[in-house]
Amino acid sequence: MSGDVTTATAEPTGATGGHRPLRVLIAADTFPPDVNGAATFAEQLAVGLAERGHEVHVVAPASSRQYGTFDEEHQGVTLVVHRLKSYKWPLHAWLRFVWPWSVKKWTGPILDAVKPDVLHIQSHVVIGRGIVPEANARGIRVVATNHFMPENLLEYTPFGKWTLPIALKIAWSDAAKTYRLADTITTPTNLAADYLRKAIAGQRVLAISCGIDASRYVAREGRPANNDIVFVGRVAPEKNLDVLVRAVALLPGSLAATLTIVGDGEMIPKLTALAKELGLEDRVRFLGFVSDEAKRTALTNGTVFAMPSTAELQSISSLEAMASGLPVVAADSMALPHLIDGNGYLFVPGDEHDLAAKLEAVLTAPEAEYTAMRQRSTAMIEAHDINRTLSTFEALYRGEPVA
Template identity: 60%
Template sequence: MPKASPDDQSTAEAPRAAEASVASKHPLRIVIAGDTFPPDVNGAANFTERLAIGLADRGHDVHIIAPAATRRHGTFREEHGDATLTVHRLNSTRWPLHDWLRFATPWTVQFHSRRILNGFSADVVHIQSHIVIGRGLAKVAHDRGIRTIATNHFMPDNLIEHAPPMPRSLLNRIAKIAWKDAANTYKLVQAITTPTRKAAVFLEEAIGITGVYAISCGIKASDYTPRFDRPTTNDIVFVGRVTAEKNIDVLLKAMTKLDPALNTTLTVVGGGDLLNKLTQTSIDLGLGDRVKFAGYLSDEELRRTLTDGAVFAMPSTAELQSIASLEAMASGLPIVVADAMALPHLVDDGSNGYLFRPGDVDDLAAKLTAVLTKSDDDYLAMRRASLAMIEPHDIDRTLDTFEKLYRGESVAIPVAEAAAAPSAS
């Protein structure tokens, strides 16, 4: 047989390459797993649900592995958004120091992971946590040669917040052990992601790795309704878990520093273990008639609250992205957030909002005042700036990127922020 010339080879290989490209775009069989999933209400659970719904809408076969929300465990077909997902709920136990958090029984996770993968020939596994389910599933997937992606939502503050009272030095030691555990799991995967560049740098320093991808959790901005006039009330909105790491007490104290002539109110959306304590704190500070603890709201009620708000405030110092802040921006709200962790990349200071010094009540009050005393033209310009800055966080971009990672394709993630992360030690 005559030997083909280079030109002949490229001509012959072109159809095969095209066929391979088409074949590589077949729907994927995806397992997404984590230690929290709706009905839990938190950033990691919400992201996991949005990711699963988006992938299912694109025609992929998506299975979820998560702790059972009650004692009832097994495999169920569950409605989430406009998608019907297969959810494998593992037997779980409630963490006694938390009002709803449940963990799967650690020593059974690998057994159940093998059973689930035996019945579902997954193309890729995507873990959302290294703590219990992610650790066990990653080991099983690694042993079977299944491509595995990990997204890190973990911060030491998340762990310390729910630990029993103990010396800070011991808590720091526990955090280091947790990071070491994370490193042992993440070395089994083919790619690691986290929501922002700053969070990626933080993770790289914490466990001594490089190459972490920064991929926004993403939101469907079209689900939110901005207004293009100035609200008639000066309602400050906070959305998130009512827990210690969110520093809501700082926001309450800042409320006492605002000029009474502004007639400001505060709406706190969310629930958590500090709800009763902070309700009493607001009364003690003389804010009983100005602060509303709305609890958990339906999606429609939440979006209406954001639409009608005047400014969004996030005093937390442990945000790896802050979906709540993104939702506020998609609603056209100026934002005032702590200059900590990943929050600064959401703010063009003075354009769509302001950063304040973490924990500084006076600075937070000053920045809220700066927004609320803007002229109508300048205030509406801030709202437009928030809408412009939300565009890179569209969920479709997030889905496109994860699909490429799942298929082993190259992914170029632009560096969205230049500031270095704080030390993870």
């Protein structure tokens, strides 16, 4: 691990650790009803802080043509959400964005009205870029968390393979301009922190897990009767689900393996056509967008979780699978390797033959070995407890050191 990369932790301290409650403003380019890892974390953070007694406000793009300040219910908690006027990105199924030049105009008055103790941005792309200088001008502490990989967004831009490396270099250079204005920079994992530190020229980065509430997930008793491979997440190009579908086609027919894809996205038509082409129509299920309860049920009933993506800064869905007691087979890329340690296998990114081999190894594992992988997943999830994450951010918000 680089000396400039720190794994940040703080022990749970109760509602406010004996301090006065904070007024926190979370600024995010994506927030529910958007469905993605960054939006999920921003909501989980806001809800968790509010449940601890802090006053929480959120600034995010409007999810429709309606914009303004609203009381919104999220996970049973009412949050004050300041929705900025937004527009649909034409090359993406659901992404909405705020015109960059309008962010300062909208967010300056919000900062003046809310007077937060701390501003916590979830990316530098649009809202973070505009609001951080406004916070600096008002002497407001800034914590910046990066969930963003330029590679993810550039899927929806017209750059070709020759210009993509140049675009990535420019994108990371642009990110550094905003992050240099923050008091603290965080990202979900050590690998992501090291990657980010190098990308933005050596700044100190703290690794803080997004965390999950493992108590919400159920690990079933015993081995499932069926061999069901599960994926949860956006059905988007960077998830490389075509590799997973092709891998299922390579598995021995005697396993009668099925694939359940939980999530919505623009790749469903292409993947449906691919499944038909490979003769997998009866073995690949696309559940689309489902309730949290239905998602948790799919994980509980699964046999193994597969994550073929090569652009994961943490992968909350993989953590959810681990909390559900599933072995995990993941691409050996970005931050996914840190989730595999005796609870599954890594495969060569983009290689459906290697993915098939690793899935087969899990599905044919002797009972004792399979049970050990399940138990290892549930043991590893303890380090990602949401209460530890919340306590660590509370400390950072107050300018306190974290170990």
